[in-house]
Amino acid sequence: MPRACSINYFDGSARFTPNYEVSRIMMVAEPGSRHGYLVSMASACAILVGATVATPAVAQEPADAVTLDELSVTQTGIGRPPPSGTIGQPSPLYAGGQVAAQGRVGLLGNRSIFETPFTQNNYAAELARDQGARTVADVLANDPAVRTAQPPFGSQDIVFVRGVVLNSRDFAFDGLYGISDARKPIIEGIERFEVQHGPAAFLYGFPPNGSVAGVVNLIPKRAGDVPVTRVTTTYMSRANGGTQVDVGRRFGEGNALGVRLNAFYSDGQTPIDQQAIRNGGATLGLDYRGEAFRFSLDAGYHNLAYRSPTGAFSILPGIAVPRAPDLTINQQPRWAFTDSESGFAVARAEYDVAPDWTLFAAGGGSRTSEFFPIPPSRSPMPAGT
Secondary structure, eight states, X not given: XXXXXOXXXXXXXXXXXXXXXXXXXXXXXXXXXXXXXXXXXXXXXXXXXXXXXXXXXXXXXXXXXXXXXXXXXXXXXXXXXXXXXXXXXXXXXXXXXXXXXXXEOGGGOEEETTSSSSOEXXXXXXXXXXXXXXXXXXXXXXXXXXXXXXXXXXSSOEEEETTEEEEGGGOEETTEESOSOSSSOOOTTEEEEEEEESOOHHHHOOOTTOOOSXXXXXXXXXXXXXXXXXEEEEEETTEEEEEEEEEEEEESGGGOEEXXXXXXXXXXXXXXXXXXXXXXXXXXXXXXXXXXXXXXXXXXXXXXXXXXXXXXXXXXXXXXXXXXXXXXXXXXXXXXXXXXEEEEEEEEEEEEEETTEEEEEEEEEEEEEEEXXXXXXXXXXXTTO
């Protein structure tokens, strides 16, 4: 049987010999045509040849020939903004599709992690989906410099970045503070989870709670040139189930207008004794991308309710640390609960005035109402209990 076939092309000046094996070849030529086709019947592949075969010759370069400089053309990617911009398709991912080489660096726009003097990791929505992450803290657990400060089923995301506490109230949304849910930010509508280590007030401004641990910036999803329709079901022991819907479309000339909708709902009991979580909401992302002008509008609603939410316990000075209890034990009473409701809206506009120079303006707001009758988490328990 034939192993391979390749193109054998004769242009009158050079000959390229193919490396192929065929069992039967026939020649087909059109009347009056200078081109024919060799067809390998055994391997079902065609080889194009020129009918005129001449003695190989070397072209002579004219004495007055001018050598042109090398021209390099680079495609930055369909729908991607320039490095100084932020609105558009996210930067490409490394092999594996879980982390990106570029990320938001505040007012400097999107920059490669190899070209900035900051330590930053950029995690993709694919990573959160592959790992079944439920919260921002679940995604940040992939960063070796980040450690969670709350139990997995606590009512708020609090982490340590390089040993310094960072509250979820200081998380940024699309570069702006005070927008995302102050307790558990929505991750269903997030495309990138960017973590910058260390103070960054010069790049992002000062966070509401004054944290100097770093910046957690949540980049919203945008509609891609390829339509997206994804429905995901979730289940968590002991009996917490839910559904997520993700739809993205682009319209208009050159796919200039994009719409991305994410909706989700889950309810039921968690693995912790007498605890239940209800989580529901939706996000909507609109964007327009022109030749030099770009605009985006994001809005979202979130309702999060806990029955008997767990929290971080600390021991008062002078009290011996007791033996760790069973992880399913809930120290909170059955009557304790938290119920929060929040909404937000953000608008951003950009205009490229010159290469690597972009004018931008962004603004937004959020509103949160919550009720949480829970006992204090500091316990002066005596030793041995």
